[in-house]
Amino acid sequence: MDRISKLPVGVIESILCLLPIQEAARTSILSKEWRYHWIKIPKLEFIEDQFQEWTRGPKPSAIELRLNKPSKRKDMAKRCRFFYAIYQVLLMHEGPIHEFTLSMEVDTSCVEIDHIILHLSKKNTLKILKLDFEDGGDEGHRLPISLFSLHQLTSLYLHGCALYQQRSFNEFGCLTTLYLRSVWTHKKTLHRLLSSCPLLKRLTLGHGMTILYDVEGSTIVDLFECLPVIEYLYVTVFGLEDFLSKRLPKKLPTSLVHLKYLCVDTLCFTHIYGLPFLALLIRSSPNLEKLKLLMWEETFVNGDDVGSFTLDDYSDIMLEHLKEFEIQDFTDSENELEFVRLILAKSPVLKKMTISPHYFFDKDEESVSRVSEILFCSSCASPVVEIIVGRYKSDRSCPW
Template identity: 55%
Template sequence: MDRISKLPLGVIENILCLLPTQEAARTSILSREWRYHWTEISKLEFNEDAFEVSTYGAEPSVLEQTFDFPSHRKVMTRRCKLFYAIYQVVIMHQGPIHEFTLCMRADGSCIEIDHILIHLSRKNTVKILKLDFIGKYKLPVSFFSLHQLTDLYLNDCAIDHQPSFNGFGGLTTLHLQEIHICVKELMRLLLSCPLLKRLAILSDAGTINGIGDITIADFIKCLPGIEYLSLSCLIFLCFPPLPKELPTTMVHLKYLRMEWVWFRHKYVVPFLVLLIRSSPNLEKLKLEIFPDDDLFEESETGSFPRKDYPDITLEHLTELEILQFGDADNEMDFVKFILAKSPTLKKVRILLWDEIDEDEKLQISKILRSSPRASPVVKLSVG
C-alpha cells in the first residue's frame, strides 16, 4: 500500500477510476491520507444489481460507515439506500465528473434521478453519460443542459419534449436502446448533433411512434458524418414508403450493423439494399437474423432479386458477418449477391441457426463455397 500511496495523484485517480464507485469509496478507510482520494475521481458508476447494502440487524456496510449512515436508515429499501449513497458521493465529490453511469430499475416517478441529472447539469462537466434503465424513465428538462457530452447511451428512456437548447454540439456517439420517442423528436435530436459519427438505434416501431410525413431520406440527411451505424431492422416501419434510391449518400459510413433482420418480410430486402446503395465506402456489414419469420404477415418465399440491382458494386467492403443464418432462399441469395459484388472482400463469417441439422449445414456451406465471387482472396467461414 505504501508504494501505491507514493504514486502521483493522477495515477492514483486512474487506478480508482478502474474500480466500481462503491469499491473506490471504500479506500477512504485505508488511512487518513486515502480518505478523500476517491472524491476526485472523474468516473462514477452506480449499478443497482451490484450495489451492496446491509440487512436489518446486521452491521452497516463499509460505504454506510464511510458516510456515517444513520442507524435508522438500515431498514431502508435497497433503492433508497442506493439513492442515498449516490447523493452522498455527488455531494462529497470535489473534482469534475467526466463519466457518469447509472443502471437500475426506474420509471417516470423516480424524481431522485431528476435531482441527480440537475446536479450534473449544474456542474456541466459530464462527457460520457450512460443511463441504463428498466421501466421507461422520462428524461427531465435538465438533461438537455448537458452540453459537454461526447458519448450518450440511453436505454428504456422516454423523450416526449425537447426545450429550446443549443444542441449537443460535441456529441460523437449516440446509443439509443428501447428509446420511447416520436419520429419528429428523434429527427430533432439527431439534427442537434452535427458531429455525430457513431449511432445505434436498437428500437422498433413499437417504441418510436408518430409515423407521418418524415421519410427515410429525411433520416439519412440527419447523418452527414456518420461512420458507424447500428439499427434494428424494424425501424424501416417508421419511414414508409421506401424509395429505390436516396437523394443523399452516407459517404463516411464504414460499418453497418443490422439487428432483427427478417429476410422474408417484403420490405427488409429493399431496406437493406437501400442502405447499401447509399453507403459507397462501406467496409464492414454485420447482420443478425431473427429466424422466426412467421411473426409477420407480410412475408414472401421468393428469391432475392439480384438482377434488379446491376449498378451496385461494393468496392470497399472487406468483411461480411451474418449471425443466425437460416435456410431461406432470400438469405442464401443475399450472400451470393454480396460475394459477386465485392471485389475487395477478405473475410466472410456466417454463423448458422442452431436448429439447422448437420446435413443441411454441410449443404449450405457447399453451395456458398461454390458461388461466384468477385474477390480472389476472400476467406469464407460457415459453421
C-alpha cells in the same frame, strides 16, 4: 504503505476509477494522502446490483421467501438507501465529473433520477452518460428536460428510457456516440435529437425502440440526412418501421461517405421493408468496409407485411471496399442464400465471409455442408476471400 502514499496523483486517480465507488471510498483509510482522493475522481459508476452492502435491508421472512414476494416497504427502503448513497457521493464530490453511469431497475416514474441529472447538468462537465434502466414500465422512465442541457457530452447511452421533447433544444455539439435501446420516443424528437448532433460518428438504434406516431413525422431520408459524418451504424428494421414507406428510394440524396461499419438487426428478406431498406443503405454507403446482418425468422412476419421482389432488382449493388461480411441466424432460405452469393460476386476486396446458422438449421449437418459447398463453388469477385460456415451464435451484438 509509503510507496502507495507517494504515488502520483494521476496514478491514484486511475486506480480509483477502476474500482466500484464503494471500494474507492474505502481507500480513504489507507493514508492521509489517500483520504480525499476518492471524492475527486471524474468517473462515477452506480450499479444497483453491486450495492448489496449499501442497500441491504432486513432479511425477508420465511413466508416471504416461500412466496417470493418481499414487501414493498423493504424494497422501498432498499431503494432509498441506494439513492442516499448516490446523493452523499455527489454532495461530497469535488472537481469535474466526466463520466457517470446509473444502472438500476425502474418500474415507475422516479423523481430521484431527475434530481441526479439536474445536478449533473449544473456542473456542465459531463462527457459520458450511461443510463441503464431495466423494467422501465410501459414506456420507460421519462427523462427530464435537464438532460438536453448536457452540452459537453461526447457519448450518451440510454436503455429503458422515454424521450419526449416537443420543443427544440440546443445542439449536442460534442456528441460523437449515441446508443439507444428500448427507448420510447416520437419521430420528431428522434429527428431533432439526431439533427442536433453534427459530429455524430457512432449511432445504435437497438432492440426495443418504440417510435410513436406523429401526424407530420420525418421519413427515413430525413433521418439519415442528419448523419453526414457517421462511421458506425447499428439499426433494427422493426424499430424504424414508422420511418419507412412502401416506396423507399433506391439511394439517399446524400451518400453516407464516411460509413464503414453497418449492422442491420431484425432483418427479413420477405418483409416488405427488409431488402429494400438494406439495399438503400448499401447503395448509399460507397466506402463500407464491414457489413453484419442479424436475420429474423420469416414466420414472425405478418401476411400483410410480406413483400414481393426478387434479387434481380438489386443486381446494381456494388461493394467495392467491403472487407468483412457476416450473416447471423442464417436459415438457408432461397433469398438469404442468393443474397450471400450476390455479396460474393459484388465485393472485389472481400477478405472474410462468416455464416452463422440459425440454431434449428445448425442441427442439420447435411444442410450446412450443402450450403458450404454451394458458396465455395459460387462466383467470387475477390480472389482471397475466406468463407467460414460456423456454428450457431446466441450473442446478437456487434463487436465493432
